[in-house]
Every structure is written in C-alpha cells, then in structure tokens.
Amino acid sequence: MRRLSDELCRKYRLSVIEDPKKGKHYSEWLAEKQKLPTRRSLIIDDVDRAIDNSMTFTQFIRNLKSIGYEVKMNVKYMAIRPPGSEKFFRLHNLTKDELYSEENIKLRILNNDIGFQDTIQKVKPKTYHYQGNMKKAKKITGFRALYVRYMFEMGILPKNAPNKKRVHFLLREDLRYMDKITQETTLLCKKKIETIDDLDREESAVNDKLNSLVKERRCVYNKIRRCRNPDTKEKLQRDVATLSEEIKGLRKEVKLYEDIKVRSLSMKNKLTKIKEERKEREQYEHRRRNSRSGRKNVIAGD
Structure with a gap:
C-alpha cells in the first residue's frame, strides 16, 4: 500500500515521505498521554535503576540480569528482554533521542557522581492502597x-x-x-x-x-x-x-x-x-x- 501510494504521489507531483519512521502504538501513546505506565516506561525505569547502581558497564549488565532481564550483546544494537516478554527491545530505541544507546549509557555510568540521571524524565506509576484490616x-x-x-x-x-x-x-x-x-x-x-x-x-x-x-x-x-x-x-x-x-x-x-x-x-x-x-x-x-x-x-x- 505504501509503495502504491508513493507512486501515485510522484505521478501527481505530491510530496513523498522518503524515510518513514515507525510511530508508537496507539495504546502506548494513549497511556503516556494519561500519565500511565507503559511497558516501555517500565523498562526505562529498570534501566535507570541499573545505571544509577552501577560503576561499570559490566556491573550494569549484571544488575539487569539480577532483576530477570535477558541481555543480547555482541550484536549491532544491544537489546534486552524483560521477564515474561516475548520480544527484545533495543536500548537505543527506548527514546527518540537515543539517550539509552550503549555509548550514552556508558557516559552516564561515568557521570553518576554529577547527577546526570536527574535530567531524565521518568513516568511514575500511580500508587494504590487497600483500606481495611x-x-x-x-x-x-x-x-x-x-x-x-x-x-x-x-x-x-x-x-x-x-x-x-x-x-x-x-x-x-x-x-x-x-x-x-x-x-x-x-x-x-x-x-x-x-x-x-x-x-x-x-x-x-x-x-x-x-x-x-x-x-x-x-x-x-x-x-x-x-x-x-x-x-x-x-x-x-x-x-x-x-x-x-x-x-x-x-x-x-x-x-x-x-x-x-x-x-x-x-x-x-x-x-x-x-x-x-x-x-x-x-x-x-x-x-x-x-x-x-x-x-x-x-x-x-x-
């Protein structure tokens, strides 16, 4: 459908998106708009914790594995799979600015002492409590x-x-x-x-x-x-x-x-x-x- 659409646009001299980028799933977009936790925001929260508690990149990997994550290394883009998930998530794709690329994660680990992590926006889940004895x-x-x-x-x-x-x-x-x-x-x-x-x-x-x-x-x-x-x-x-x-x-x-x-x-x-x-x-x-x-x-x- 995209190929046919592009051909028609070129035929009638209309603009064509040459480098289309995949957008967010509607449910994920809606959850973020309503300030609700999403699978991606939960992964980001866990990655942030692992970074904040690490002094080396090896320790960061170990921290992720200790909370049940599977880590895929020795590939072009490092990826992780949270417990219970069927698919891997590339770290550099967690945010649009690639704040979680392997290189940036290593820089953040090196800069833990100057509070680099405070610049990150985190989506905090709501807190619910049960009343009664x-x-x-x-x-x-x-x-x-x-x-x-x-x-x-x-x-x-x-x-x-x-x-x-x-x-x-x-x-x-x-x-x-x-x-x-x-x-x-x-x-x-x-x-x-x-x-x-x-x-x-x-x-x-x-x-x-x-x-x-x-x-x-x-x-x-x-x-x-x-x-x-x-x-x-x-x-x-x-x-x-x-x-x-x-x-x-x-x-x-x-x-x-x-x-x-x-x-x-x-x-x-x-x-x-x-x-x-x-x-x-x-x-x-x-x-x-x-x-x-x-x-x-x-x-x-x-």
Missing part, C-alpha cells in the same frame, strides 16, 4: 482469592507492608489497568462470586434483565412515534432516558463479567510463571550455597 477479613476463595492474591503480589496489599519486595515486571505492567481491576474486584466481592458457575449465573441474570429492558425501551419508542399528546410524549421520553441509563449500567456490568473471565486466566498464568521463577531461583541459590560450603570444607580439610 486484612487480619480481620474472612477467608475467601475462588475468583476473589485470586484477585486479592494478585493485588498482594502487586504490592497493593497489605498497606505499608514491611520488607516490601520489588514487584515483578509482569505485574507492574498491570498498574495501567488498576481502575478496571478495582471495578472487577468490587463486583466480585459485591456479588460474592467465587466459581465460574457463580460468574456465569450472574452474567446470565444480568443479560436477561438487559434484554428485557431493551425490549421495553423499544415499546416506549413505538409509543412515542404514535403519540400526539405533547405532555404524554415528554413523559415517555423521560422513561426512555431512565431506561437508557439503566441499560448502559447493565452493559458495563456484562463487560466486567467478560473481562473477569479473560483477566483471571492471565492472572493465573502470570502467578504460575512467577512461582516457577522463584522456585528456580531458590534452587539455584541453594546449589550455590552448597557449592560454597563444599569449597570451604575442602579448604578446611587441606
């Missing part, structure tokens, strides 16, 4: 337990938790969806939904009510078309406005049920992946401690 809460299961566990892993529950661990990259991404997650959690708790059967039953009931109101509104519309009395017609129009508002609310509720089905699967997969990563890390640390202990015993024996 978790110790007094009743035991919950199913969907509600899943959502609460997920929010706990995101660092939102419990509030002001001691020894707070760094939130996994996969979960920090969902900070941009916290408003939706909060709405879904509220609905699950309000309706006391725990199983998929509970969810299907509530969704079916709301759909039945929604279809009934849509039919009722259609009947009122028909009455308005046949009505000749201005006062009666005005009253019917108010009825339509009331029905429309209720229908709008029910449609939003149905959308929440659909989103819960999709998001709950994503939550389970992410929590499972994080659990497996932690288990592998613990096994690695255990083997390393045993290896160190073995070397000390050999030295002591000598």
